[in-house]
Amino acid sequence: MKPDLNTSQLYFNRELSWLQFNSRVLAQALDEKLPPLERLKFLAIYGTNLDEFYMIRVAGLKALYKAGVQETGPDKLTPSQQLEEIHIYLHKEHEILESCYSSIISELHSHGVNIKNFDALNSDEQVEIKGMFFDEIYPLIIPIAVDATHPFPHLNNLSFGLALSLEDDYRHIKHGLIRIPRMLPRFVKLGETFIPIESVVEHFASELFPGFSLIASTPFRVTRNADIEIEEEEADDFLQILQEGLRSRNKGSLIRLELIDGADANLLNFLLSNLDLDEQDIYSYKKISLNLGSLWQIVGDKSLSHLVLPSFNPKILPPLDKENIVDAIEKQDILLYHPFDSFEPVVRFITQGACDPDTVVIRMTLYRAGPKSPIVKALIDAVRDGKQVMVLVELKARFDEENNLRWAKALEDAGAHVVYGIPGLKVHAKIAQIIKRKNGKLKSFVHLATGNYNPSTSKIYTDMSYFTSKEVFSTDATHFFHFLTGFSTHTNLDTLFMSPTQIKPRIIKLIEEESKHKEAGHIILKANSLVDMDVIKALYIASQKGCKIDLIIRGICCLKPQVKGISDNITVSSIIGKYLEHARIYYFKHDKCRCYLSSADLMPRNLVRRVELMTPILEESLSDKIEQILMLQLSDNDLRWELQIDGEYIKVPALGKSVNNHDILEEYVNKLHNKNKKDTPNYISRLTNRILKDS
Numbered sequence: 001m002k003p004d005l006n007t008s009q010l011y012f013n014r015e016l017s018w019l020q021f022n023s024r025v026l027a028q029a030l031d032e033k034l035p036p037l038e039r040l041k042f043l044a045i046y047g048t049n050l051d052e053f054y055m056i057r058v059a060g061l062k063a064l065y066k067a068g069v070q071e072t073g074p075d076k077l078t079p080s081q082q083l084e085e086i087h088i089y090l091h092k093e094h095e096i097l098e099s100c101y102s103s104i105i106s107e108l109h110s111h112g113v114n115i116k117n118f119d120a121l122n123s124d125e126q127v128e129i130k131g132m133f134f135d136e137i138y139p140l141i142i143p144i145a146v147d148a149t150h151p152f153p154h155l156n157n158l159s160f161g162l163a164l165s166l167e168d169d170y171r172h173i174k175h176g177l178i179r180i181p182r183m184l185p186r187f188v189k190l191g192e193t194f195i196p197i198e199s200v201v202e203h204f205a206s207e208l209f210p211g212f213s214l215i216a217s218t219p220f221r222v223t224r225n226a227d228i229e230i231e232e233e234e235a236d237d238f239l240q241i242l243q244e245g246l247r248s249r250n251k252g253s254l255i256r257l258e259l260i261d262g263a264d265a266n267l268l269n270f271l272l273s274n275l276d277l278d279e280q281d282i283y284s285y286k287k288i289s290l291n292l293g294s295l296w297q298i299v300g301d302k303s304l305s306h307l308v309l310p311s312f313n314p315k316i317l318p319p320l321d322k323e324n325i326v327d328a329i330e331k332q333d334i335l336l337y338h339p340f341d342s343f344e345p346v347v348r349f350i351t352q353g354a355c356d357p358d359t360v361v362i363r364m365t366l367y368r369a370g371p372k373s374p375i376v377k378a379l380i381d382a383v384r385d386g387k388q389v390m391v392l393v394e395l396k397a398r399f400d401e402e403n404n405l406r407w408a409k410a411l412e413d414a415g416a417h418v419v420y421g422i423p424g425l426k427v428h429a430k431i432a433q434i435i436k437r438k439n440g441k442l443k444s445f446v447h448l449a450t451g452n453y454n455p456s457t458s459k460i461y462t463d464m465s466y467f468t469s470k471e472v473f474s475t476d477a478t479h480f481f482h483f484l485t486g487f488s489t490h491t492n493l494d495t496l497f498m499s500p501t502q503i504k505p506r507i508i509k510l511i512e513e514e515s516k517h518k519e520a521g522h523i524i525l526k527a528n529s530l531v532d533m534d535v536i537k538a539l540y541i542a543s544q545k546g547c548k549i550d551l552i553i554r555g556i557c558c559l560k561p562q563v564k565g566i567s568d569n570i571t572v573s574s575i576i577g578k579y580l581e582h583a584r585i586y587y588f589k590h591d592k593c594r595c596y597l598s599s600a601d602l603m604p605r606n607l608v609r610r611v612e613l614m615t616p617i618l619e620e621s622l623s624d625k626i627e628q629i630l631m632l633q634l635s636d637n638d639l640r641w642e643l644q645i646d647g648e649y650i651k652v653p654a655l656g657k658s659v660n661n662h663d664i665l666e667e668y669v670n671k672l673h674n675k676n677k678k679d680t681p682n683y684i685s686r687l688t689n690r691i692l693k694d695s
Contacts, residue, residue, distance in 0.1 A: 047292020
C-alpha cells in the first residue's frame with residue numbers, strides 16, 4: 001500500500017521552521033569563538049529578521065484568524081494554533097536572548113567598549129552628554145501630552161519612544177509620550193561608550209515638560225502590519241497606488257509592543273488602554289536595548305573594526321583581471337561565485353557596455369539595486385549617449401519600494417524605457433542583456449544570476465553569476481524582455497526556464513528522471529527555502545526509489561527527513577556563517593546539464609506567483625565547478641546544521657579536520673590571486689578534492 005503523502009505528519013509548519021532558522025542565527029551570536037562585534041552583528045540580524053517576521057508573517061496570520069480561515073498549509077495547523085506556537089517558541093527563547101546579550105556586553109567591556117545608561121556615567125561624562133542633548137537631541141524630539149484635549153497619537157510602524165507619568169506642583173498626574181525620531185542615532189557615542197538615547201532623553205524629560213517632574217517612564221516600541229495590499233487590476237497609475245501603499249504601511253494594525261521589564265503598572269495600563277493588542281503580543285526585556293537591529297550602529301563603528309572578523313577583499317581572477325569583460329565572454333562562458341569572486345565584473349559589464357560605441361541596446365531587471373547604484377548611473381549615461389535602454393524595476397520588492405521608485409523615476413526622466421512590473425506577478429528574475437553591433441552584425445551578451453544587482457549585498461551574500469554569449473541564451477533573453485514589455489501570452493523559453501509556467505514542471509521532471517537511477521541517483525538542491533508541496537512530494541517519491549537526496553536549505557524547510565519508508569534517503573542541511581547563503585543551485589547527477597542556477601526558491605510564491613528564471617549550465621567544466629562547491633558545503637563541519645525528524649536542527653560535529661567552506665574559499669582565492677594562476681576554472685575542484693581526501 002502506497003503511503004499517503006498528503007498527511008500532515010510529513011510536513012513541518014513554515015512559520016515554526018523559520019523560527020528555527022532565526023534560532024540558528026542566534027546560535028552564531030552565542031558562539032564565543034567569534035569576536036564580540038561579530039557576535040553582536042548576528043544579534044542585530046536576529047532582531048531585524050524578527051521585526052520583518054512580525055510585520056509580515058505574524059500580521060498575515062492575525063488577518064487570517066480574523067477572517068475565520070481554518071487551515072493554511074499541508075501541516076494543517078490553523079492560524080490561531082500557529083500564533084500560539086509562535087508565542088510559546090519566542091517566550092522560551094527569551095532567556096537565551098537575554099543571556100546572549102549579557103555575554104556579548106561583558107566581552108565588549110573587557111575590550112574597553114561599554115553600553116551604559118546615562119545614570120551610570122561619571123559627572124564629567126554627564127556634563128558632556130548634557131551639552132550634546134541640548135545641541136543635537138532636544139531640537140528634534142517631540143514631547144506629546146495625552147489628556148482630554150490631546151488624544152493619544154498615531155504611532156507609526158517601528159515607532160520608538162518613552163511613555164511618561166508626570167506630576168505638576170499641585171500633584172496632578174499627567175501622562176505623556178516622547179517620540180524619538182529615526183533620524184537620531186540609537187546610541188549617543190562618547191569615546192568607546194555607547195549610551196542608549198532613551199536613557200538620555202529620560203534624564204532630561206522635565207526639560208521637555210516644564211513645570212512637571214518625572215514620576216515614572218518606560219521605553220517602548222510598536223510594530224504594525226507592514227504588508228502592502230495593492231489592487232493592481234484597478235490601478236490606473238501604479239506608481240501613485242504604490243506610493244499610497246507605502247504611506248499606509250504606517251497605518252497597519254498593531255501586532256507587537258516591546259517594553260523594558262518592570263515597567264510602571266500605571267504606565268503599562270496607560271499604553272494598553274490606547275493600543276489594541278493581545279497580552280501575548282507584549283514582549284518585555286530585562287537587559288536588552290529595544291530594537292536589536294539598531295546594534296548595527298555599534299557593529300559598523302570603524303574605530304572598533306578590530307572586534308569583528310577580518311574583512312575579505314573579493315578578488316578578480318583571470319581572465320577578467322586583464323581582459324575586457326565582453327571580449328572574455330565572447331571567448332568562453334564565465335561563472336563567478338560571489339563574494340569570493342568579486343562582483344566588480346558584473347558592474348563593469350554594464351558600465352563598459354554603457355560607454356562602448358558599439359553597444360546599441362542594454363536591457364535588465366532590477367529587484368534590489370540598493371540606495372547608491374553604479375549600475376543605474378551607467379544605465380542613465382547609456383541613455384544620454386543615445387543607446388536604447390530598457391529596465392524592469394520591480395516596485396513590489398518588499399522594503400525596497402522607495403529605493404526602486406526613486407531609481408525608476410531617475411531612469412524614466414533620463415529617457416529609458418522603464419517597466420514597473422507585471423500585474424499579478426512579481427518579477428524576481430536576475431538578467432541583463434547587452435547587444436552590440438560588431439562587424440556589421442548584432443551580437444548579444446547575457447548575464448544571468450541567482451542574486452540582485454547590488455554591489456553592497458554582493459560582499460556579504462553568496463551568489464552565482466553566469467556570463468554567456470551563446471546564441472541560445474541570447475535568443476531566450478530577447479524573448480524574455482519582449483514578454484516583459486509587450487502583451488505576449490507566450491511565456492515558454494527554449495533553453496532557459498521561466499516561472500510561473502516552466503520552472504516547477506521542469507524541476508519535478510528532473511527529480512523524476514534522476515529517481516529512475518535509484519541508488520545510483522543523486523540530487524542536490526540548494527535554496528533559501530523549501531515549501532512547495534508538489535516538489536516535496538516528488539522528493540519523497542524519489543527517496544522511496546532509493547535516490548540519494550541532499551538538500552542545502554538555509555531557512556524554511558517543510559520537508560521532514562529520515563521518515564522510515566518515505567524520506568530515508570534525504571538529508572537536510574543549513575549553513576549559517578559569515579556570509580548569507582543566497583545562491584539557488586539545482587544538481588541532478590545524470591542529467592545532461594547536471595547543474596542549474598536560478599533566481600527562484602522552492603516556494604509557491606516563486607514557482608507560481610513570480611517571474612523567475614532557471615539557467616542550465618551547458619559547459620561541463622562550469623558544472624564541475626558548481627558540483628565541487630556543493631560537495632564542499634556538504635563536507636562542512638563548522639557552519640553546517642542538520643535537520644532532524646523532530647524538526648530540531650543539530651550542529652554537525654567537527655570530527656577530524658575542521659571544514660569551514662567560507663574560510664577555505666577565502667584562503668584559496670587569496671592564494672590564487674597572489675600566484676595569478678591561469679587555470680582558475682578548476683580551482684574549487686582541486687581544492688575540494690584535497691579537503692575531502694583529508695577529511
